[in-house]
Amino acid sequence: MIWRIFCSFLCIFILLSIFSFCFSKNLEVSDQVCTKCKQHITGEYWTIDGKVYCRSCMESLIPKCYKCGVLCTEGYYNIDGYNYCKNCFYKYARCDICGSLLEGTFKRTDKGGKFCAKCVAKYPACDMCSGPAGPKGYKISPSRYLCPACAAVAIFTHDQLAYIYKEAIAQLRSLGLVITRPVDNLSIMDENTLKSYYYNTKSMEYIPSGGVGGFYSFSLNHQGSASRIFVLNGLSYEKTLSVLSHELTHAWQIENCPLDQSLLLKEGFAQWISYKVMINKGFRKEAELLLKIDDPVYGEGLRYILNVEAYYGIQGTINYVKQVK
Ligand SMILES: [Zn+2]
Ligand SMILES: [Zn+2]
Ligand SMILES: [Zn+2]
Ligand SMILES: [Zn+2]
Ligand SMILES: [Zn+2]
Incomplete structure (x- = not known):
């Protein structure tokens, strides 16, 4: 079993700040001294908030628009550390759902979505990107919603799951865990059924x-054994691969580790394999989410195994969980 971390916990509202100044270009030839570099200026000079600057100092003080590259001489808007000229601000700084201008605080998701505070308050959060699901969002269980963009890439079918299962098997093998017996049954289901x-x-x-x-479930009786994920x-896709890697590790543990191993080691090692797979695949954000879990079994377990790895290396860690209870 694995924790599902709702990314909405990690997203923050970002302050949008607006900067303006008085700017003018002057063509008189006069003996001016640049406020910044102190050099004498002959020919054109610029004033910003009443102070005189040469061309190169002016250009170093006034930001270029992140979108169109123009010098923001009429002031600029800073969004998430990027500066926008007035034109681009009015064009791009709009809520992805209602199109209203983003003012004050707004929500930015990891996928680059931006939403006004009204839409954030009005619609339930998407389970995948944490942005508001919007009027065209999907309710996939009584407490879970997906926005249209996330719904288009979310994993829902058994075929999709079977495909990712193969990838998880290959990933585990590359880490040195060989699953000799395939899992008998793979099932994908909604929250309540699960x-x-x-x-x-x-x-x-x-x-x-x-x-x-x-x-993962494994049962053994006189008729034989059955395993199911x-x-x-x-x-x-990333999270499904993370979940499958974790559960497949439990399938490997059944054949390779002490059956009475502590929950901390069992779950910690499964989380560690998930973590390794996420790193190998370049899914850094998913890997970071695993590290942020502060559950006493899943979070502590992962940190414990990472310490084991720091000491014994990858192969040493696998040997460790084969023996230690
Ligand atoms: Zn588990
Ligand atoms: Zn200067
Ligand atoms: Zn611009
Ligand atoms: Zn909106
Ligand atoms: Zn979404």
Whole structure:
């Protein structure tokens, strides 16, 4: 089982600041001294807020528009550290949903979406990007929504899941974990169905407060054994791969690790494999999210295994979890 971290916790409202100044170009030939470089100016000079500057000092003081490259002589607007001229500000600094001008604070998502405070208050947050889901958003469970852009790339079908499962198998193999027996059953389902399976599964050991993104079940009786991975639907490709890597690690543990291993080691190692896969695939943000989990089992477990890795290396860590309880 793995924690699902809602990225809405990480997104912040960003202050939009507006800078203006009095600017003029003067063509009189006169004996002026540049306020900044102190050199005498012959020919054209510029005044900013009443102070005299030479061309190169003026250009170093007035920012260029991030969008169109023009010198922002009429003042500029700073959005997330980027400066926009007035024209570009009115053109681009608009809410992605309602189109109104962004003023004061607004929400910026990791995917580059920008939304006014009104839309943020009006619509439920998208489970994937944390921006408001908007009027065309999808409700995928009583408490989960996706905006149209995220819904278009979210994982919903068994075929998609099976494809990512193969990728997870290959990723684990490259880390040295070979799954000799494929998982018997792969299922993708909505939040409530997943929860009811989870709460009814005998292997349920620990309930994290952050929600369940997936889990692995293994049963053994006189007729044989059965293994199954359950995955929450509507997740991104990256997160689905992260969940599958974690759950497949549990499948590997069944055959390679002490069965009575502590939960901290079991889950910590599964999180560590997820973390490694995210790093290998270049999904840095997902990797960082795993590090930010502060759950006493999942978060602490990952940090514990990272310490083991720092000491013993990757192969040494795998040998460690094969032996230590
Ligand atoms: Zn787990
Ligand atoms: Zn100067
Ligand atoms: Zn511009
Ligand atoms: Zn809006
Ligand atoms: Zn979204």
